[in-house]
Amino acid sequence: MSASTTGPAAPAPPVHPAWLPDAALAPLGAGHVLLLTGEDESATDPVLPTVEAELRRATAAHGGRLSLRHGGDPGADVRLVLATTAAAPPPPPTGAADATPDDRPWPALVRRVLDDPGDLPPESFRLVRDAGVTVVVASSGPGLLHGLHHVVREAAAHPGRTDRAPADEVHAPAQAVRMLDHWDNVDVHDVMGQVERGYAGGSIFYDRGALRTDLSRAEEYARLLGSIGINRVGLNNVNVHAREARLLTDGLPDVARLAAVFRPHGIRVHLSVSFAAPMTVGGLPTADPLDEDVRRWWAEATAAVYRAVPDFGGYVVKADSEGQPGPFAYGRDHADGANLLARALAPFGGTVFWRAFVYDHHQDWRDRSTDRARAAYDHFAPLDGRFDENVVLQVKHGPLDFQTREAVSPVVAAMPRTRLAVELQVTQEYTGQQRHACYLAPWWREILDFRPWGEGATVADVAIGNGPGGRPGALVAVSNVGDDPFWTGHPLAQANLYAFGRLAWDPTLTPETVLDEWAGLTFGPDPEVRAGLHAVLDDSWLTYEGYTAPLGVGFMVQPGHHYGPAVDGYEYSPWGTYHFADRDGIGVDRTRATGTGYTGQYPAPWRDVYEDLATCPDELLLFFHHVPYGHVLHSGSTVIQHVYDTHFAGVARVEELVATWASLAGRVPGDVHARVTELLDEQLRSAREWRDQLTTYFFRKSGVPDARGRRIY
Amino acid sequence: MSASTTGPAAPAPPVHPAWLPDAALAPLGAGHVLLLTGEDESATDPVLPTVEAELRRATAAHGGRLSLRHGGDPGADVRLVLATTAAAPPPPPTGAADATPDDRPWPALVRRVLDDPGDLPPESFRLVRDAGVTVVVASSGPGLLHGLHHVVREAAAHPGRTDRAPADEVHAPAQAVRMLDHWDNVDVHDVMGQVERGYAGGSIFYDRGALRTDLSRAEEYARLLGSIGINRVGLNNVNVHAREARLLTDGLPDVARLAAVFRPHGIRVHLSVSFAAPMTVGGLPTADPLDEDVRRWWAEATAAVYRAVPDFGGYVVKADSEGQPGPFAYGRDHADGANLLARALAPFGGTVFWRAFVYDHHQDWRDRSTDRARAAYDHFAPLDGRFDENVVLQVKHGPLDFQTREAVSPVVAAMPRTRLAVELQVTQEYTGQQRHACYLAPWWREILDFRPWGEGATVADVAIGNGPGGRPGALVAVSNVGDDPFWTGHPLAQANLYAFGRLAWDPTLTPETVLDEWAGLTFGPDPEVRAGLHAVLDDSWLTYEGYTAPLGVGFMVQPGHHYGPAVDGYEYSPWGTYHFADRDGIGVDRTRATGTGYTGQYPAPWRDVYEDLATCPDELLLFFHHVPYGHVLHSGSTVIQHVYDTHFAGVARVEELVATWASLAGRVPGDVHARVTELLDEQLRSAREWRDQLTTYFFRKSGVPDARGRRIY
Secondary structure, three states, X not given: OOOOOOOOOOOOOOOOOOOOOHHHHHHHHOOEEEEEOOOOHHHHOOOHHHHHHHHHHHHHHHOOEEEEOOOOOOOOOEEEEEEEOOOOOXXXXXXXOOOOOOOXXXXXXXXXXXXXXXXXXXXXXXXXXXXXXXXXXXXXXXXXXXXXXXXXXXXXXXXXXXXXXXXXXXXXXXXXOEEEEOOEEEEEEOOOEEEOOOOOOXXXXXXXXXXXXXXXXXXXXXXXXXXXXXXXXXXXXXXXXXHHHHHHOOOHHXXXXXXXXXXXXXXXXXXXXXXXXXXXXOOOOOXXXXXXXXXXXXXXXXXXXXXXXXXXXXXXXXXXXXXXXXXXXXXXXXXXXXXXXXXXXXXXXXXXXXXXXXXXXXXXXXXXXXXXXXXXXXXXXXHOOOOXXXXXXXXXXXXXXXXXXXXXXXXXXXXXXXXXXXXXXXXXXXXXXXXXXXXXXXXXXXXXXXXXXXXXXXXXXXXHOOOOOOOOOEEEEEOOOOOOOOOOOXXXXXXXHHHHHXXXXXXXXXXXXXXXXXXXXXXXXXXXXXHHHHHHHOOHHHHHXXXXXXXXXXXOEOOOOOOOEOOOXXXXXXXXXXXXXXXXXXXXXXXXXXXXXXXXXXXXXXXXXXXXXXXXXXXXXXXXXXXXXXXXXXXXXXXHHXXXXXXXXXXXXXHHHHHHHHOOOOOOOHXXXXXXXXXXXXXXXXXXXXXXXXXXXXXXXXXXXXXXXXXXX | OOOOOOOOOOOOOOOOOOOOOHHHHHHHHXXXXXXXXXXXXXXXXXXXXXXXXXXXXXXXXXXXXXXEOOOOOOOOOEEEEEEEOOOOOOOOOOOOOOOOOOOOOHHHHHHHXXXXXXXXXXXXXXXXXXXXXXXXXXXXXXXXXXXXXXXXXXXXXXXXXXXXXXXXXXXXXXXXXXXXXXXXXXXXXXXXXXXXXXXXXXXXXXXXXXXXXXXXXXXXXXXXXXHOOOOXXXXXXXXXXXXXXXXXXXXXXXXXXXXXXXXXXXXXXXXXXXXXXXXXXXXXXXXXXXOHHHHHHHHHHHXXXXXXXXXXXXXXXXXXXXXXXXXXXXXXXXXXXXXXXXXXXXXXXXXXXXXXXXXXXXXXXXXXXXXXXXXXXXXHHHHOOOOOOOEEEEEEOOOOOOOOOOOOOHHHHOOOOOEEEEEEEOOOOOOOOOOOOOOOHHHHHHHHHOOOOOOOOOHHHHHHOOOOOOOOOEXXXXXXXXXXXOOOOOHHHHXXXXXXXXXXXXXXXXXXXXXXXXXXXXXXXXHHHHHHHHHHHOOHHHHHHHXXXXXXXXXXXXXXXXXXXXXXOOOOOOOOOOXXXXXXXXXXXXXXXXXXXXXXXXXXXXXXXXXXXXXXXXXXXXXXXXXXXXXXXXXXXXXXXXXXXXHHHHHHHHHHHHXXXXXXXXXXXXXXXXXXXXXXXXXXXXXXXXXHHHHHHHHHXXXXXXXXXXXXX
């Protein structure tokens, strides 16, 4: 593995193999493996050569042997067969009447499976195990690659298991679109740098204004993503600046190079585009979605994209949001805008991912009636049914902006006639910026399991297409990687990238299962390490919540970069993110009775559960209500005492993590141990800063002393 | 006049002439002017050609005539004569016995003056007026240039005056060093840009990494500075980054070019240097001031500077401050550090300006015993008497950082055996950033008039050299210009640059007098305009104070860029700038009795005046004391009601300014009127934001309603 350089003269540091170290490939490579494909199938299926390469790598690393197709006789020792449905089954033993038994157990099993493979959509695979032989069959390269990694993963998740019981399973992704968005800029942005909200160094794609010459890091990344089932990647920041807008035109050779990097791993690429591109790039006098020249421009530009990248996935659009251009400038709505691009993409099978993150970012903090949480619903719910079938409306999971705790967006329940993607944030913008250990899968588990109608379909169901409207959407997330040697800054943040891919494939997985897989793949079978990782990560999101903004109130971060506490940092800003703390109480009244009416955007029962102080869950109390500091929570504590207790407890928990991690010295690679140790120091410092600022702020404001008499400044 | 370009292809906008429009030169150019100098004197005195050029420009613009020396007979109509003491006096009328009277009044007057010019140090001049003729005499070009501009200024300040009464006055600068520091970077700095704390566009010296090719803007600037008596300019930011550190070595040709720009106007140039230069530029393993190689390196580097710029002024140094390197790294003190550079400069007559702005910028907000205000005194007062004679210790006027209201630094009274410069900030970092009209001369007047010992010498006296130690120091300020067409962003901010130069020359001038001069020069004799400018500017500093941080508490600005309100913006920061507001009260206890002991750094009577709540001036109350919101001020108001009243009044005053300025439409140039109108809009918006945030913050915290029931959010 080699890394691309980050500068003209900088030597590339060694790159961490993440969850695909050669050691993890033992289940593929320790024995004799047979790969069966159709004649010349590899010439037309770009993923099959990847399957072969993985098997070669595995067998080279572990002393096994790879045989291809069925030319010659691979012998009796084959214990793993990967086959496409196009492969010819091995012939039966010669001389049907000749009763010499075939001493090779695999041919009969392969014949059995290939004779009746069943319905195998492109990304799915069938795994059959019998008589000590495992056969993985898929109708195409992507399915076979997923099966290959399934075998790897199963072994890693259950290191001690010797269970070789017969099995016959079909595995298919829960949904067709599993996407990572990169907020990478081509040019280094004055404020946001090379990667917006990136906490892992530079971009693995771009370096100061140009596509990298050496894309080997991107190739390794594509391999990692392909192994967990990601099948779409957005190549550039949704805030599309001048240089990036030209990816759509002059930049197509760059897009084609990146598409070629991802294609062998079953991944299609997307571009974030600027709604103003017809003007800024195309030279037209307008970008009005109903203008005929504008439509023609998009049609022609899109045709050019498909000439360069025939399997291009489509566009990602942030329009009329935080300064990005959009249809509002022309008195059009977002259905007009999205359909404009959808119709340009439709002839080629492309999709537009249109973000619902639209709100007034020039809000007046004096005006308590305007509520940013309402914005996405207010803008989009009335448009339900107006979007073309190749539009996916991409909805942030919460109504604000990836805060550590938010209510689930009511848009999810409001648009049955629209394809909805739920957008998560793997990059830890508000959850410690990959300097704090914060395993996000438990949070995503809660979000995906939320039932917007109280019973019935979950958020995951809506994204998958099992919601009331039955329309398939997607799970999308913002990536967290960069050119850091550990990919993600914090080595343990790799678990978040892994978890997103796995949950996008199977949204019913538990965070513990996913962590077991990731830990086994990444660190091997040592049970102490596994236990230590669970100790550090399982409750890390709740720990982080404990020492940061309390009770769902959100936005107490430093303005701009969003790292570290600033209780009033956004209190008088134009961003619509307030807590309204005064000497008597705190929180945002979003009730219908006395507040902004946001609770009314939910269907029953939530519209009433959230409305009523008696039923509103503690963890979202300040998201929905303004209450006195003495208000008693369901937990029995007061709001102010809860603030004190969770902050002291959160820091104490981080102190424990430091000790836990220290105990793993010598059991995990030294570079990983050193980096995590260093970051835990920073996490502890930062957690104490949060604790001290929050407790001091609320003590100074409320005058209520800590019932337990701890140190407040 | 032409402007240098700000980019390769940007057409240069026309540049405003500031206080030297041709119209202002009428007193020089409307008649017949005679310039008398010694033979070949212009070849050795670089300022005399400037005097001649000014007279040519004036006579060309106003229909007058310039005669040189006394070759030929200039005739009887000469009414203004400028002469150096080296000039030969005109001969008496031929034939002493011949009683034909000389009908030309000027020769006799010139003879009289040149026969006994009196003691005229280089920068001074003598002005004699008699029989309708004015004669200005000086011993050198700089003095003559100052006299020339005196004539221009007098006429502008008193447009109606026809008083031609006889006069015989000698004018000399109050002090020898009148200096402007430029915080210009050669490279554009990632955070601070081309000019640190610059609010008027790019640098007039540098453009994106290089000295400008076209220095015509710098030439115009040098003319403006020379006209008001500035005689030193620091060419680069005191925060010396990598590129700028090399000005001292590779960059000498650039320094020489700039020196040649300033020299004809009587101005010597200085460089800000990095204390670590022996290592970063020189390649030595240390920058220890007691190391022999380090001494030799500075001696050789300095000799090279003087080879390139024989009249080089010396160095400016920010050491051990806000991340800049310094002697502390080697266990040395600041006298060791300053003397190192002083000894390198001494052979060439150079001076080192060593800044006293040294404090811990990694302070812990939890620690109330550490007090940034104490730092300069604590670091430097013990070193009194240890600095070489060519060291000037440059002390910010207040102990914190140019806040709108601060106590005067106690360092001014603490170091009689040290040359002290008082540093002011013309650039409006904390006073509206040249978007708010804020005339700073009234503030400087207060500072300069402050008597550190209660009676006797003032701050101005100490800077001049009339303090107890009798050592001459300097007045130094940070410049406010950039490549903006109006030089200073806000056209009215030109008055601050003008006022600094005039006060540095004569620290007894009143702000009103200075404004009269500036208004007359810049806008001509219209009395309505003059009255309007007084209405807008005279109390503008107090107005600004009114709507921003109250009662000397300081630092309620947005972190980083420092524009606009953020009451808690620095409250939990490492910068040592806190107000400690809680629900009961606010302010910093700096008393000896219960606080940080800072009051003890002052001599009597101030150590006691500030210590005692009963005598501490209202405007500095929160600088010295933590008091309840209900504390009654000497004014009779409570602290909280004072906050409400001054903020509402401040905004009301800005509203009046808008109307006042509107009434000047048609009376001042259209471009100036438009720019100021636009900026007053911003000032009003910003003042309202300050008012609303401050009143809301303190109402939420204190719970005390406004006694007058005005709107608080």
